[in-house]
Amino acid sequence: MKRKLLLGLLVALGLGFAQKTLVFGSNGEPVSLEPGNITDGISIYVQRQIYDTLVDFKPGTTEITAGLATSWFSSPDGKVWTFRLRQGVKFQDGTELDAEAVKFNIERWWDPKNPTRIDAAARYEIWPELFGGFKGEEGSILKEIQVVDKYTIRFILNQPFPAFPAAIGSGYFGIASPAAIKKDGAKYGSPTGSAVGTGPFRLVEWRPGEQVVLEKNPTYWKKGFPKVDRVVFRVIKDPAARLAALKAGTIDFTTDIPPANLKDLEADRNLDAVFRPSFNVGYLALNPSHKPLSDPRVRQAIAMAINKKAIVQAFWGKLGLTDGRFTPPSMKAFQSPKVTDYEFNPQKAKALLAEAGYPNGFDLELWYMPVSRPYFPTPKEIAEAMAADLSAIGIRVKLQTKDWASYLADRKKAPGFQAYMLGWTGDYGDPQNFYDPHFACPIADLFDSAGKPLCVKELGDILTKAATTPNLEERKRLYQQADELTFNLALRVPIVHSQPLLAKRKNISGWVPSPLGSESFETIEKR
C-alpha cells in the first residue's frame, strides 16, 4: 500500500515534469471570471491569463503595445478612436474574434439595458468609474460604438480622452467570446460556468476556495507561447501559510508577501525575492480646513520636517522609495525635472513655521489607517515615526484611528480629518488616473477653512485640460506643471512608492511582474 502510494506519487511527479504545471499561490479567490464585472486584483490576475485586451503593455512597464488591436489612432480633435484588430484570432471555443465581438463586449459593460446582462446581481462598476458613466448617463465619455468593417472598430467619444487606449487596455476589460456568454447566461464567469477568451490559457476547472485550473490554449495566436502546459491557482489566503507552501515547494510562485519576510526569502537558497515595479503612492493628506494647515508654508514645513528617507529605509528597506512626487516612477515622462524632494531640515522647517506665525507649533490630529495596505504595510508604526519627526519642530501630534469603513467615509465629511494617511494604486498607465481622483475640482476629501470641499482652481484647470488634450507633448507639459503644483501645494505629502514583494522558487524563470498589478504567465518557464 505504502509502496503503491509512493509509486503513485512518483508517477504524479513524473507527469508533473512532463506536463509542466505551474502552481501559483493566490492570496485569495477570484470573485468572477467575467470581464468588466470585477475590480479585485485576484480576478484580474486570473482573467489576464484567459483573456486578451485591445492593447497590451510592454512587459514590466506601463508602455502600450499591440494586443488584440495591432494599431489605433484618434481623430485630430481626439474624440474618435479607431482600432484595427488582429486577423485570424480565435476564441478558445473556436469562434472568431472580430469587430462585432468587441462591440458585443463593450456594449455589455457600457449599456445597463443590454439584454446580455442577464445576472441582476452583476455590477459592472468599473466602466462608469473609468469612463464617466453608463450609456445614457450624463457623464458618459462614450457616445457611440461602430463596427467599421470586420476588423475595424470605432469609438465615438463625447469629449477627447487621450488616455482611452490605456484605460480600455486595463486588465478589467478582457475580450470574451460572445457565443460563450450567450450560451452560459448568468452562469458565465462563475465557478459553474465557462470563461472563454483568446488568451494563452483556457479555463478547465474552478473549484471555489481551492483552485482554478487553466490549460495551455492550443490555438493561441502568439506562436511559441505559453511556455508551460498548465497553470494552477491555488488559494492560500494566509501569508505565513503561503510562504510555508512556497518553501515546501507546494507552490512555485506567489504575490503579496509581507515586507517583513524579505530577509527570510533572501536567506532561503531555493527562493528568489521578486519586486513588482511600484504603481502606487502612500501619502499624508494635510487638510487646510484646520487653520494652521491652510498656510502653504506650514504644509511645506511638515513636508520638510518628516524624515521620509529614514522612514522609508526603516519600514520598507529595498521595497520602497521616496521622491516627493505624487505619481510613481513609471510615469517619468509626465514628471517635471524641476521637482526635487524637500530636503529633510528640521531647523528650516521650524523657521518656516515661525514665519507662518506658529513659533511654538500647534496641535495636530494625525489619522492612521487601521488596516495594512500595499503602500502602508504598518500604518501605525509609520504614523508614530512621523509624529516623532513633527514633535521635533513643535507640532504636537495626537494619533487617531477608527475602523476602516468609518475612516474612509469620515475623511470625506466636512471638516474632514486634520491630517491622515492614505494611498492609491493605479488602474491604468496614465497620470490622469493618479491626479484626477485626488485633485480634480472639487477635491472631495480636503476642505477649505469654511468647511467646503476644496478646489485649487489653477490645478483643476490644468488637470481638465490635460485629460482632454489629444496632443501627447502638450499633455506631458501639462502634467509636468501638475507635478510641480501638487508638490508646492503640499496638500498631500507623498511619503512612499512601494514595490510589492513577490517570491518564486529558483527553477522558475521568465516572470516579469507588471507595475499594473497583473501580467501574463505565457513567458514563464519551469525547469
Added chain:
Amino acid sequence: MWSYVLRRLIGLIPVLFGITLLVFLFLQLIPGDPAQAILGERGTPEQLEALREKLGLNRPLYVQYLTFVRNVLTGDLGTSAVSTIPVAEELKRRWPATFELALAATLVAVVLGIPVGILAAVRKNSLLDTLSMSLSLVGVSMPVFWLGLLLVYLFAVNLHWLPTGGRLSTDLGIDFRPITGFLLLDGLLTLRLEVLGDALRHLILPALTLGTIPLAILTRITRSAMLEVLSQDYVRTARAKGLAERQVILKHALKNALLPVVTIIGLQFGTLLGGAILTETIFSWPGIGSYIYEGILNRDYPVVQAGVLVVATVFVLVNLLVDLSYALLDTRIQYR
C-alpha cells in the same frame, strides 16, 4: 422517547430565532458602513449609494431583519455581496470539508484522550499522570494559529513528510471529481487509493491542530470522571468479588465514567464545526470556517449571517444527540 425528541425539536425553533436575531444585531453593532468597507479607497458617493441600495442597507432595520428571516424560512440564505454566489450553494459545497476535519479532530481527541485519561486516573500520581496532565495544560493554552504554523514548518517545510495545506495535491485535485465531498469516502467509493492516501496525508496536520484543545480537555475530563467513579462503592464491591482489575475498570467503571465524557465530546464537536476558522485559514482548508472568516473580513453580511446560523443549528442538533445518547449509556435516565 420519540415525543421527547419531537418536543426538543420544536423547542429548537425559538432558540434558532434568538440566534438569527443575535447574529443580525451583532452585525449592526460593527461600526462603519459595510458598503464603504467593500468599496475601499475608491468609489464616488453615487457608487456608494448604489451599493447601499443593492445591499438593502437603506431600508429600516426591522425590515432588513424580517426580510432575512423570511428568506431563511423559504430556504433562501441570500447571495454573497462580494461574489454574488448564493450562500446556500457555497455552504453546501463547503460543508463536507469542515465536517470531515471536525470528525478527524474529534477522532484524534477521543482515540488519544480517553485511554490516556483512564491510565492517568488508574495510575494516579505516577509519572504518566503528571506528564499527561502537564501536557494537556500546555495543549489547552497553546494558540491554535501558532501550533498550526509550527506543525507546518516542522513536518511540511523542513521534513517534507506532509503537505502544507489544502485537501488534495494539485495534480490529484485536477483529475479527481469528488462524489460526496468527503474525500476519504470518495477515495474509497471510486477505488482511488492514491486519492484516499493523499487526502489522509492532507488531513493529518489540520486534524492534529484542531484536535489538540479537545484532546487536552478530554484527557482531563476522562481522568477526573474516572477518579470519581473509582472511589464509588460498587467499584469496591466489584473488586471485592474478586474481578480482575482490567474488568473492573473497563466494564464497571468506564461505562459510568463515560457520561460526562460523551457530553464533552458532543460539545467539543459542535465547537469544532464553528471553531475551525483559524485552522481552516492556516491550512487553506476550503470549509465553512474559512468562508465565514472571509465573510467577516469582507463585511459580507449574508455570508456571516447564514454561516453562523447554520453552524449554530448544527451545534444545537449535536447537543440534542448528546442528550439522547445518555439513555443508551445510562438506563436510569428516562425521557418522557
